[in-house]
Amino acid sequence: MLITMDEFTIQETRKFPQATGDLSALLRDIGLAGKIINNQVRKAGLVDILGKHGATNVQGEEQMKLDIFANETLIKILKSSSECAGIASEENDDHLPYEDAYSTQAKYVVLFDPLDGSSNIDVNASIGTIFAIYKRVSPVGTPCTQEDFLQPGNKQIAAGYIIYGSSTMMVYATRLGVNGFTLEPSIGEFCLSHPNMKCPENGNIYSINQGNSVKYSEGMLAYVNYCMESNKEEGRPYRQRYIGSMVADMHRTLIKGGIFIYPGDKSSPNGKLRLQYECNPMALIMEAAGGKSVDGANNTLEIVPTELHQRCPIFTGSKNMVKKAMEFVK
Ligand code: AHM
Numbered sequence: 001m002l003i004t005m006d007e008f009t010i011q012e013t014r015k016f017p018q019a020t021g022d023l024s025a026l027l028r029d030i031g032l033a034g035k036i037i038n039n040q041v042r043k044a045g046l047v048d049i050l051g052k053h054g055a056t057n058v059q060g061e062e063q064m065k066l067d068i069f070a071n072e073t074l075i076k077i078l079k080s081s082s083e084c085a086g087i088a089s090e091e092n093d094d095h096l097p098y099e100d101a102y103s104t105q106a107k108y109v110v111l112f113d114p115l116d117g118s119s120n121i122d123v124n125a126s127i128g129t130i131f132a133i134y135k136r137v138s139p140v141g142t143p144c145t146q147e148d149f150l151q152p153g154n155k156q157i158a159a160g161y162i163i164y165g166s167s168t169m170m171v172y173a174t175r176l177g178v179n180g181f182t183l184e185p186s187i188g189e190f191c192l193s194h195p196n197m198k199c200p201e202n203g204n205i206y207s208i209n210q211g212n213s214v215k216y217s218e219g220m221l222a223y224v225n226y227c228m229e230s231n232k233e234e235g236r237p238y239r240q241r242y243i244g245s246m247v248a249d250m251h252r253t254l255i256k257g258g259i260f261i262y263p264g265d266k267s268s269p270n271g272k273l274r275l276q277y278e279c280n281p282m283a284l285i286m287e288a289a290g291g292k293s294v295d296g297a298n299n300t301l302e303i304v305p306t307e308l309h310q311r312c313p314i315f316t317g318s319k320n321m322v323k324k325a326m327e328f329v330k
């Protein structure tokens with residue numbers, strides 16, 4: 001049976017009698033932006049033929065860098081959606097309130113990384129869009145404020161990603177669980193392909209940029225050594241896999257189990273990844289799938305953000321692997 005993402009989301013939200021359908025509409029709009037971005041991503045290799053950034057393509061249209069295109073697409077689609085009061089993006093210094101009459105009445109705000117891992121475009125590896133949805137704390141009827149975007153991750157209503165890989169998928173989590181939808185290109189619909197996704201409690205893959213190990217803390221070094229150590233009963237050494245594209249590394253971790261780590265180190269104590277639109281959405285997905293996510297000591301979702309673009313170390317994935325890593329780095 002073919003169930004589209006829209007149909008699935010409507011059915012799920014009907015489980016809550018008080019639901020208005022706004023969240024389903026918002027997820028549909030994010031999916032729509034994903035399809036438009038997907039179309040451009042699929043043409044990325046043709047950029048030299050169609051014209052580079054600043055040049056015009058065969059249709060005489062201005063070519064844009066893909067991450068800028070993805071950002072503008074999400075901003076435009078969410079502005080015309082009547083469920084979004086404003087956005088914050090990795091590409092914009094400040095949050096952006098939508099001030100038209102519909103948007104000020106909306107109850108949700110969205111944070112996103114429009115095209116994460118974009119350095120992988122040149123080598124044709126998977127990239128993705130990451131998003132987080134919060135209910136605003138500022139009064140409905142007014143433009144949204146910075147406060148709406150500085151809520152801890154456990155206040156997320158939903159979060160997800162779109163992966164532009166060998167196929168294009170949208171995965172999103174609510175408190176009800178995690179579901180994955182594969183884009184069926186012939187009908188242009190995301191269709192339910194991965195219902196009720198669960199991250200295995202144990203895994204045998206660790207995913208980290210080990211090239212940074214000279215800068216690791218002692219605990220972090222000890223954990224990586226533990227992963228490489230031989231122990232037949234425990235299935236070690238673990239396999240090491242690191243694409244360097246968070247969405248792709250997390251998608252594998254969610255499906256196969258394992259641990260994904262971007263730690264703090266001596267030169268960057270808070271690591272590289274951003275709390276609000278990279279770590280928190282992934283943490284919500286992992287927790288809703290039975291996994292775990294911490295900054296080394298605390299649950300990622302409990303961290304109260306103080307700045308829009310703040311960075312945060314992350315250890316996320318199979319519950320038991322994350323717990324083990326914490327014993328080393330705490
Ligand atoms: P970006 O937002 O500039 O694309 O950077 C984020 C990416 C993640 O997708 C990935 O996990 C990480 O950077 C890889 O960083 P590094 O090359 O330092 O290992």
Ligand code: MG
Pocket residue numbers: 090113115116117278
């Ligand atoms: Mg990013």
